[in-house]
Amino acid sequence: MRHLFFILFLSFFTFQANSQGKLEKAEKGLSQNNNYYSSAPNSRTSSSSSYEDNSLWGGLAMVFIEIGLYATYYGLIESPTEKEHRASEAFITKYPYHSSNRGNYAYNWDGDTNLSRITLTNRFIAENNELYGNHINADFRFLKRVSIEADYLQLWENNTFFGDNSLATFTFLAKYHRVRTEKFNAYWGMGGTYIAGDVEELGFTYGIGAEYFFAKPLSLELNYNQTLINTRSSDKLNLSLNYHIDRFKVTGGYEYLRIGGVGFSTFSVGIGVFL
Structure with a gap:
């Protein structure tokens, strides 16, 4: 009986020492003191010939x-x-499927096109009943092939055993729209991401994405970006199906997040507006 009590006590102590929520693990994975290069050997013994x-x-x-x-x-x-090719001088549309089957770009300047456009999107994401969040995105498109994107992601975790936790990320991207056809467009971009909470770090971010307008009023959209912080990375992948209704779109899909080595597989649903 004494041995059984000792084993139960040791198991409980080990569980308390190692247990933590997913957001807490993600924050610790990105923290500055978790630097893989801190223990790297000092190599100052190279000869002059190897230097040459x-x-x-x-x-x-x-x-x-x-x-x-x-x-x-x-x-x-x-x-x-x-x-x-005509796509080289393609114009920004007022919004997809404005009065034709064209998406974000049109080859001719007419009633469908505009000099600039702002797209606002808000998506609710959830992995389960305990972990969920909100994703707000603003994209300002101008000069035919350039846009500036601001993205805010807020995550919450309510865990019965590990307590409540939250994590927020702010991303800014300058994007160049490399492919601009009336049915398909693709971009690459660079910028930075600030991760709040216990991390409070700013890292370099690059991103790629595309949208395919395969049948009115639908489009398939893919976005990916990666942020490098303290030798670790924060990744965001979003795959969504959009249903366009005049200046609005209803969006739903899958969103994968990987923060500090911890993965989050979430489903998303939301609405967007073109201004």
């Missing part, structure tokens, strides 16, 4: 990097062949 070899290879690497940067310009911005 490194300098030689470093110089060659810089040459290839410069060549690569010039070559990728056509991939990131526009190739000479694409400049001859």
Whole structure:
């Protein structure tokens, strides 16, 4: 009986020491003191010959990097062949399916198009009854192929055993819309994300995304971005089906979040408006 009591006591102590909610694990995974490089060995014993070899290879690497940067310009911005296509000068539509089957862009300037556009979207996301959140996004599109996006994500966790917790992220992206056809568009972007709560860190963010208007009034949208903080990453992947009704859209789909090594698989539903 004494041995049984000791085992139960030890199990309870171990459970209390290791137990924590998913949001708390995510915050600790991104915290500054969880730096994988802190224990890296100090390599100051390289000889002068190896230094010269490194300098030689470093110089060659810089040459290839410069060549690569010039070559990728056509991939990131526009190739000479694409400049001859009508999509090169495509205009922003007032909103998708305004009076035709066109999506975010139109080849001709007419009653469907505008110089700029703002899209506001609000989505409720939930993994289960204990973990849920709200996702607000604002996108300002202008100059035909450029947009600025502000994104706010708030998560809450109400756990019977581990208590309540919350986590908020603020993301800012400058986006370049690389592909601009009347049925399909795609972008890449760069910016930053601030993660609040116990983390309170700012990290570099890059993102990619696309939207395909396959049949009026529907579109399929995909967005992904990754933020690098303290050698760890925060990832957001959103796949949604949009139903367009005049200036509004009803959206629903799947949203995957990975924060500090902890994954969150959520379903989302929301509404958007084009201004």
